[in-house]
Amino acid sequence: MNFRGASRANASSGMGVADHSKNTFMELQRKKVHRYVIFKIEEKKMEVVVEKTGEPAESYEDFAASLPDNDCRYAVYDFDFVTSENCQKSKIFFIAWSPSTSRIRAKVLYATSKERFRRELNGIHYDIQATDPTEMDLEVIRDRAN
Numbered sequence: 001m002n003f004r005g006a007s008r009a010n011a012s013s014g015m016g017v018a019d020h021s022k023n024t025f026m027e028l029q030r031k032k033v034h035r036y037v038i039f040k041i042e043e044k045k046m047e048v049v050v051e052k053t054g055e056p057a058e059s060y061e062d063f064a065a066s067l068p069d070n071d072c073r074y075a076v077y078d079f080d081f082v083t084s085e086n087c088q089k090s091k092i093f094f095i096a097w098s099p100s101t102s103r104i105r106a107k108v109l110y111a112t113s114k115e116r117f118r119r120e121l122n123g124i125h126y127d128i129q130a131t132d133p134t135e136m137d138l139e140v141i142r143d144r145a146n
Contacts (some may be wrong), residue, residue: 015113016047017120018033018044024050028078029092029123032056036063039074039117041109048074048117060138070101073112084140091125091145094118100131 021039035054042049051073052066063077075095083089094099096114098107116125126144130136 006116012042012094015044016045016119017117021048021050022120024053025076025121027073028076029052032078032090034078036066036075040068040135041072041106041113043109064133064136067097068099070099072102072106073097074101074110074114076121077141079145080146081142083146087146092123093126093128093141093144094124095128095130095136096116096135097130102132 007119024034024037028037033056035056035058037050037054038052039048040051041047054063054066062077063075066074067075075097077093077095078090079093080088080090096110098110118127128136128140128144134140
């Protein structure tokens with residue numbers, strides 16, 4: 001890789017975050033109006049925007065099926081569970097979805113912008129980097145939450 005390509009990738013970490021993206025995350029976190037939020041990078045605007053939200057009644061399978069097979073995304077998922085002490089709990093997961101079949105340019109763009117975007121979302125409990133569905137299946141989520 002030449003230095004020009006590397007500097008362009010690093011320059012892309014100056015990614016903006018749409019106010020709507022932050023507000024939608026806060027709705028998930030505080031008001032529980034979303035089960036999940038899927039974000040994508042709008043390459044022309046160099047901005048992270050909301051692509052899709054899931055209703056509170058939607059399942060983890062609905063969420064996983066909403067991620068594209070061959071493109072990168074960021075997502076947050078609000079996982080509700082009951083502890084061994086029978087307490088209802090909720091943990092918010094940040095998932096960086098980067099399937100192996102996605103374009104190299106997309107992988108670089110999402111990788112270099114991840115920390116900047118992630119810092120905008122206060123209240124995330126766990127981070128998961130996934131390149132295929134098995135790395136973020138419900139068992140992985142359940143194990144991390146407990």
